[in-house]
Amino acid sequence: MRFQGARNAFLLLSSSITLFLHGHGAEAHPADKYAARTRIRLNSDWKFRRTERIEDGVIYDLRPDANGTNLQVLKPWILPTANEFIQDPEEHHKRPSEEPNVDIPFVKHDFDDNDWAGVKVPHDWAVEMPFLTGEDPIIPTTMGLLPVYGVGWYRRTLSIAPEDLEGTVYLDIDGGMSYPMVWVNGHLVGGWPFGYNSFRLDITQYLNKGNNNQLSIRVENPYGRSSRWYPGAGLYRNVWLTKVSQTHVAQYGTTITTKDVSADTAKVDLVLQVQNDGDMSRTVTVKTEIHELNSRTRGRGRRVAEFPQEEIEVSASSKKSVSGTAIIRRPRLWGPPPSQTPHLYVATTSLYAGRQLLDTYETRFGVRSLWNDPNEGLFVNEKPVRLQGVNQHHDLGPLGAAYNERAAERQLEKLQEIGVNAIRIAHNPPAPELLDLTDRMGFLVIDEIFDFWAREKTELDFHLIWDDWSEADLRTFLRRDRNHPSIMAWSYGNEVREQVYAVEDAGEIATYLRHIVAQEDPTRPSTASMHYASPDMPLARVQDIISLNYQGEGIMYGPEYENYTGMYKKPPQYNVYHEAFPDKLILGSEVASSLSLRGSYVFPVTSFNSAPANNSAGTDPTIPAVSSYELYTSDAGSSPDRVFLTQDKHQFVAGGFVWTGWDYLGEPYLFNTSTHGGHWGIFDLCGFKKDRAWLYQSRWNPDVKMAHILPHWNWPDREGQVTPVHVFTSADEAELFLNGKSLGRKKKEPFTYRFRWDEVVYEPGELHVKTYRDGNTWATDTVVTTGEKSGLQLKADRDRIGADGDDLSFITLEIVDRKGNVVPESHDLIKFSISGPGEIVATDNGFPADLTIFTSKERNAFNGLALAIVRGEAGRRGKITVTAESEGLGTAEVVIRST
Numbered sequence: 001m002r003f004q005g006a007r008n009a010f011l012l013l014s015s016s017i018t019l020f021l022h023g024h025g026a027e028a029h030p031a032d033k034y035a036a037r038t039r040i041r042l043n044s045d046w047k048f049r050r051t052e053r054i055e056d057g058v059i060y061d062l063r064p065d066a067n068g069t070n071l072q073v074l075k076p077w078i079l080p081t082a083n084e085f086i087q088d089p090e091e092h093h094k095r096p097s098e099e100p101n102v103d104i105p106f107v108k109h110d111f112d113d114n115d116w117a118g119v120k121v122p123h124d125w126a127v128e129m130p131f132l133t134g135e136d137p138i139i140p141t142t143m144g145l146l147p148v149y150g151v152g153w154y155r156r157t158l159s160i161a162p163e164d165l166e167g168t169v170y171l172d173i174d175g176g177m178s179y180p181m182v183w184v185n186g187h188l189v190g191g192w193p194f195g196y197n198s199f200r201l202d203i204t205q206y207l208n209k210g211n212n213n214q215l216s217i218r219v220e221n222p223y224g225r226s227s228r229w230y231p232g233a234g235l236y237r238n239v240w241l242t243k244v245s246q247t248h249v250a251q252y253g254t255t256i257t258t259k260d261v262s263a264d265t266a267k268v269d270l271v272l273q274v275q276n277d278g279d280m281s282r283t284v285t286v287k288t289e290i291h292e293l294n295s296r297t298r299g300r301g302r303r304v305a306e307f308p309q310e311e312i313e314v315s316a317s318s319k320k321s322v323s324g325t326a327i328i329r330r331p332r333l334w335g336p337p338p339s340q341t342p343h344l345y346v347a348t349t350s351l352y353a354g355r356q357l358l359d360t361y362e363t364r365f366g367v368r369s370l371w372n373d374p375n376e377g378l379f380v381n382e383k384p385v386r387l388q389g390v391n392q393h394h395d396l397g398p399l400g401a402a403y404n405e406r407a408a409e410r411q412l413e414k415l416q417e418i419g420v421n422a423i424r425i426a427h428n429p430p431a432p433e434l435l436d437l438t439d440r441m442g443f444l445v446i447d448e449i450f451d452f453w454a455r456e457k458t459e460l461d462f463h464l465i466w467d468d469w470s471e472a473d474l475r476t477f478l479r480r481d482r483n484h485p486s487i488m489a490w491s492y493g494n495e496v497r498e499q500v501y502a503v504e505d506a507g508e509i510a511t512y513l514r515h516i517v518a519q520e521d522p523t524r525p526s527t528a529s530m531h532y533a534s535p536d537m538p539l540a541r542v543q544d545i546i547s548l549n550y551q552g553e554g555i556m557y558g559p560e561y562e563n564y565t566g567m568y569k570k571p572p573q574y575n576v577y578h579e580a581f582p583d584k585l586i587l588g589s590e591v592a593s594s595l596s597l598r599g600s601y602v603f604p605v606t607s608f609n610s611a612p613a614n615n616s617a618g619t620d621p622t623i624p625a626v627s628s629y630e631l632y633t634s635d636a637g638s639s640p641d642r643v644f645l646t647q648d649k650h651q652f653v654a655g656g657f658v659w660t661g662w663d664y665l666g667e668p669y670l671f672n673t674s675t676h677g678g679h680w681g682i683f684d685l686c687g688f689k690k691d692r693a694w695l696y697q698s699r700w701n702p703d704v705k706m707a708h709i710l711p712h713w714n715w716p717d718r719e720g721q722v723t724p725v726h727v728f729t730s731a732d733e734a735e736l737f738l739n740g741k742s743l744g745r746k747k748k749e750p751f752t753y754r755f756r757w758d759e760v761v762y763e764p765g766e767l768h769v770k771t772y773r774d775g776n777t778w779a780t781d782t783v784v785t786t787g788e789k790s791g792l793q794l795k796a797d798r799d800r801i802g803a804d805g806d807d808l809s810f811i812t813l814e815i816v817d818r819k820g821n822v823v824p825e826s827h828d829l830i831k832f833s834i835s836g837p838g839e840i841v842a843t844d845n846g847f848p849a850d851l852t853i854f855t856s857k858e859r860n861a862f863n864g865l866a867l868a869i870v871r872g873e874a875g876r877r878g879k880i881t882v883t884a885e886s887e888g889l890g891t892a893e894v895v896i897r898s899t
Contacts, residue, residue, distance in 0.1 A: 002799030006565045008231040008322060027512045037359055038243040042215075044805075044874075045156050047116040048234075049106070050125050050151045053223065059658040060179040060193055064459055065223045072102045073469075074188065078181060081190035081199060082472035084251075085479075087519075092504050100188060101780035106153045107183035107216040113155050120805065125152055126233040127400025127842075131676060131851040138223065144230035144666035145676045145851065146400075148177070152234050158184075158241065159211035167245045168277045169204045175237035175431055176219045177401065178226075178462075185214040189648070193465045194473050195219075195231065196449075198480055200242075200251050202277075218593035226460035228451065229393060230665035230677075232401020237431050244386050247282050249349060249361040252479035256347060259525055261381070262370040266331040270307055271323045272349060277315040279637025285311050286322050292332065293344040293364060295440075300346055307347075309889055324535035333381050334366025334485045335442065336421045340381060342366065342442030344485070350648070366439065366485030372525065372545065372585040374578075377654035378488070387444065387587055387655025388700040389422030390415060390682065392662035394430060395688050396868065397685040398854040399844035400665070401433040406808040407869075410442055410797065414683060415661050418693050419700025424657040427451035429477050438486035445484070446527075446547075446657070448491035449477045453504075453509050455497035474513060478520040489545055490517050491589070493528030499539050500532045500567075507538020514542055518634040525691075529589040531555070531636070532568060535580035546577050547589035552653065553638040553646045560611035564635055574650040588647075588656025595626040595669060595679040597692045598846055599824055599863030601711040603629035607725045609759065612640035613670060624849055626679045628710065629726060630692040634669050657694070658682065668848065675848035686867040687810065694728040695754065702730040707771045707781040712824040714785055715762050723762040727755040731771030731778040739765040792884050792892035796870075803837065803898040805874030811894060813866040813884050822864040828886045832857045832868045835883075837876035837898050842869045846864050872898035 059071045060078060077100055079093035086092055105111045117777050126146040132139055135780035138149055141432070160169070171189075173180060178195030181188065184206040192199035196823045207213050221233050250273040262269045268290065276282050287309050292301035307324035314320045332343035335600065344366050351358040371379040378385050396407040408431070413424075422444040425434075429449055438445050453470075456463040474492060483486060486560035492513040510528055516527040525544030531551065533539040551573040556564040577586055595613050602620050611632055613619050618632035626632055631639050637659070638646070647653050677685060682693050694708035707729040715723055725743075735745035746755050755769075764785035771778040793814040801807040815826040834840050842854045845862035852859055859866055870882055877898050885891040 009046065026631075029141060036856070037248065037361070039889070040241040042156065042239045042241055043121050045154045046123070047113040047121050048119040048125070048152065049113070049116045049151045050150050054151055054220070056106065056151065056153075056218070058100075058102055058104065058218075059220070060191070061464070062716065063222055063464060072100055074100055077188050077666075078193070080470060081192055081201065085470070085472035087475075090513075104183075106155060107186050107214065109185070109212060109214050110421060111155075113540050116155070118687050119154075121154070121239050122237050122404070123234045123237045124232045124400035124402040124482045127398070127402070128625040128855055130853045131585060133177065133392065133851060139673045140225055141668050141675060142229070142304075142666055143225060143227055143327060146230060146665070148221045148231060148233040149223045151218065154219075154235055155216045156215055157211060158207070158213040158215050160207045160209055160213055162209045164243050165204065165207060165209060167204075167243060168202060168248065169207060170242040170244070171201045171203050171215070171244055171454040171620055172198070172240040173217075173235070173237070174198045174403075175230045176217065176235050177221060179220045180235075181218045183212050183218075194462055194469060197473055197476055198237075198429070198432060199476065200337070206210035210573055216593055222460040224457045224460055227666070228457055229542070229667040230395055230401065232395065235404075236401040237403050245358040246278040246315060247274065247276045247284060247351060247353070248359040249273070249351065250849065254347070254349065254361065254817070256363060256364045257482060258367050261333070261367060263364065264330060266328045266367045268305065268326045269323065269327055270326070270347065270601075271321060271416040273314065273319050273321050274314050274351065275319045276316060279316050281313055281315045282353060283311060283313050285309060285356065285872065286347040286349065287352070288347050289325060290323070290328065290345055290347050293346045294343070300348070304345070311499050319327060328367065331367045334368040335380050335383070336385060336444055337416070337442045339383065342440060342485070344439060349810060363483065364439070365483060368485055370488060372654075374581075374583050375652045377652070378585070385421065385444070387422045387657070388419055389424055389444070389655060389657035390420050390661030391424045391426040391590060391659050392659050392661050393426055394428065395665045397665070397687070398665070398844040398867070400854070404806065404808065405433055405437075406806070407741075409436050409689060410810060411662055412437055412443065413510075416443075418682070418697040418874045422446070422488075422657065423521065424448065424656070426492070426660070429481070432480065435481060435484045435486060435593055439484050443484045444488045446489050446491050447481050447487045449474060450492055450496070451494045451555065453493060453496045453498055454505070455501065457497060470513075471516060472844045474516050475520055478517060482521045485526065489524055490526040490887070491528060492517065492526060495529060495531045495549060499530060499537065503533075503539070506533065507542055510539050510542040514544070522827070525585070527589075535577050540577070541578070544584070546581055546584050546586040548573060548577065548586070549590035550593060550636045550638070552586075552650070552656070553586045553591060553643055555636045558608065558610050558638075558642065560606060560608050561635070563611065568636060572646060574646065574653055578650075578652055585654050587654040588643070590659045591638070591643045591656035592640055592658045593634040593680065594628055594630060594639055594692060595632055596628040596692065597623070597625040597679055598684045599630060599690055599712065600625035601629050603718075605629050605758065606631050609645070610642040619670060621671065624674065626670065627704040628691045629724070630690070630695055640692055640699075641753045642700055648751060663848070671849065676851060677848045685848070686844050686846040687822050688812075688846050690863055692729070698728050698730040699753065702896055704730065705779040706730060707734070707769050707779040709769055709783045710768055710783045713764070713767050713783045713823050719764070721762055722758075724756065724758040724759055725760045726757075727769060727771070727781070728771050729755070729771045729779060731773045733772040734769050735767045737770075739763065784821060786821040786823045788814050789823040789828070789889060790818050791816055792830070792886060792889050793820070794884055794894035795881060795893045796896055797892050800896070800897045800899055801870075801872045803872045803875060803877045805872070807872055808841075809870045809880055809896050811870060812867045813861060813868065813892070815861055815864045815886075815889065824864050827860050827862060829858060829890060830866050831885050833883045834870065834880065836880035837873040837878045838870050838896065840882070841871045842866050843867060870896060
């Protein structure tokens with residue numbers, strides 16, 4: 001590996017970015033069979049088989065869990081897939097002239113796979129299986145206790161028309177976990193070891209005309225700990241077949257940027273790469289028009305500009321770039337809600353040979369400017385935007401890692417509702433469709449690729465492929481994603497081990513990676529998140545943006561953390577970094593690291609504004625639970641209150657990204673022998689709000705008239721005992737009443753973010769709060785001691801879903817009393833059933849210690865709630881009825897229409 005010099009830190013002045021999008025139907029010239037590219041989603045008709053150990057005799061490369069075994073290493077045949085993304089031709093890999101000496105029946109036409117399972121892709125095999133229990137499970141709680149290990153084979157046939165073979169046929173895989181390798185008609189074509197990255201293979205030469213082309217894909221997760229969280233297993237993202245003319249727009253072939261953005265005009269620059277796979281040169285005319293993108297239909301609207309038409313000659317088996325500039329008058333700018341609107345445009349490129357239309361290619365993009373001010377933070381379109389961000393892992397809770405558009409959209413909708421305007425991808429490339437959503441919905445994004453560099457975090461993680469693949473992994477990630485208007489910065493590292501154990505290496509590797517980012521995208525800054533490195537270390541000096549994990553608020557800092565020790569312990573560092581790097585933007589790439597279990601409260605309650613959760617404070621190991629008073633944290637963390645206080649006292653900080661927006665599978669902090677996940681999220685794994693969701697909303701969406709009381713008020717064992725009451729609201733005054741008696745009216749003091757009545761003595765009845773802002777009534781909230789549980793309620797988030805086999809409805813079950821109040825601490829067994837053209841694909845309750853298989857139709861509620869996820873059947877419309885029943889509580893129904 002050669003490390004190269006990096007560019008100077010800079011402020012991002014302005015940029016408009018595009019999304020790589022595939023061509024859609026244009027009129028064909030009669031003489032041309034490739035007037036528009038064809039892109040087919042290969043989601044159905046797959047056969048699947050998994051083995052716990054390697055039984056097929058092959059492996060990408062020997063690993064600690066597979067050394068000494070008699071396996072054929074296929075690495076020499078896979079490495080050439082990276083060549084497109086390795087800049088120096090001298091470092092390209094040459095494929096061996098002979099085929100690998102292996103005999104795998106699964107790649108052959110005549111193999112009988114009738115006893116294999118039929119599955120749809122995206123597919124995650126592990127989430128469909130029982131949790132691993134007992135002592136020393138193969139997959140530990142850190143990875144979610146789900147059986148991700150083993151080898152998975154996927155098979156299906158492809159139909160190829162004779163004219164397809166006159167063009168180029170690509171297989172596009174958006175992600176396979178992990179070490180995906182592809183065979184077509186018995187030939188090993190290639191692969192890409194890093195399971196989070198998308199990759200493309202040219203499969204044209206291996207195809208035959210007809211419908212009996214055999215596609216076989218192998219994925220493998222090591223036998224043991226290969227990740228710090230739940231990675232998923234299988235072909236967990238989309239797979240596509242793309243058919244184009246031999247002369248076409250290349251992979252990730254358009255880049256659109258803008259400058260001189262104003263309310264009157266925007267200058268749009270296009271760089272377009274044309275690829276000729278033929279054996280003769282070709283003269284090509286390039287035409288590109290810009291249209292508004294209709295926000296409702298997502299189709300083309302009014303034409304607003306076009307680039308100058310240009311004629312180029314593309315040599316055989318080569319690529320050629322063409323560039324141009326267009327002006328958009330009175331541009332509709334892309335910006336984050338609620339103060340701005342995420343308008344989008346689409347550029348349609350057409351390639352002609354004479355009058356013959358060869359290819360059409362659409363590129364969605366947004367027009368916006370970004371400015372990073374080291375003293376005042378981020379500006380979007382010259383307007384200040386405070387980063388109200390969260391970190392998000394890639395799994396979708398009970399659906400596992402298999403990407404689903406509606407599940408991802410629902411997560412973002414709930415986050416946006418409480419005021420989130422930014423997402424940090426933690427800690428690897430997302431599904432490409434997630435960035436389509438952030439573009440459309442207006443989230444700012446820090447797009448991140450590596451959780452490790454050359455030094456391992458787990459024995460079997462991807463440090464094993466770092467030397468061979470780091471450049472290609474980074475370049476393909478950047479080229480795929482660089483055109484999304486939502487991306488505000490790149491991150492090429494998170495808490496890498498080098499910053500602790502190889503300080504000089506950290507700076508050298510960061511310089512190498514930063515240089516690649518600058519080559520691929522000079523319009524955005526780059527960074528790596530630091531939890532240990534200090535301002536005097538090389539890693540900090542390399543960054544364009546200073547991204548701090550917990551250092552800003554201080555690590556193990558505050559009165560309740562005084563007895564904690566360790567190499568990471570630090571006082572607050574925002575001022576230290578600002579003094580060292582006065583010209584750089586500073587943000588909290590991970591802040592808070594709070595812990596709580598929805599609806600569970602532990603007494604006594606700390607009197608401080610932040611305290612560590614441990615066996616003696618803030619937890620109940622018998623449940624196991626972390627108190628939902630939202631004051632307890634990991635050792636390194638801080639409560640939301642202390643994060644807000646630190647940011648308010650350091651106005652130059654651009655904001656931060658909470659760890660985390662959503663609970664996720666794996667990486668438990670406490671109770672790590674009995675849970676499948678942690679307690680980190682503002683929302684639990686089902687998407688039910690924890691109490692702190694209202695605390696964040698009071699800060700991030702302050703114009704919403706809202707008040708929220710905690711805890712619940714069912715405490716029969718606490719009569720006569722002190723039971724603190726807290727209120728989250730954006731009001732500045734509040735008065736609390738217990739059974740009609742005022743317990744005092746309070747004003748928010750400076751640098752406080754909640755109202756506290758810490759001496760309330762419990763008596764059953766009604767708690768009521770009235771809040772005021774600027775002396776005027778603002779909002780109220782009431783909690784009551786409920787009656788006995790007496791029934792069930794079902795509520796669907798959407799009562800109409802598409803009959804496409806993908807769309808989902810999320811159905812909340814509530815255990816209620818006769819007045820319809822949710823009865824807290826109800827954990828009754830619920831049995832779900834369904835009739836009509838739909839299926840229940842998963843259930844959950846948000847309790848990390850519940851190890852019931854996610855596909856079960858029977859599940860205990862947790863603290864009064866449970867969730868069922870319903871999917872409509874592809875091609876079948878009609879009424880879907882979901883029923884829940886529980887002994888002694890009767891039944892409840894909800895109806896959904898599949899349309």
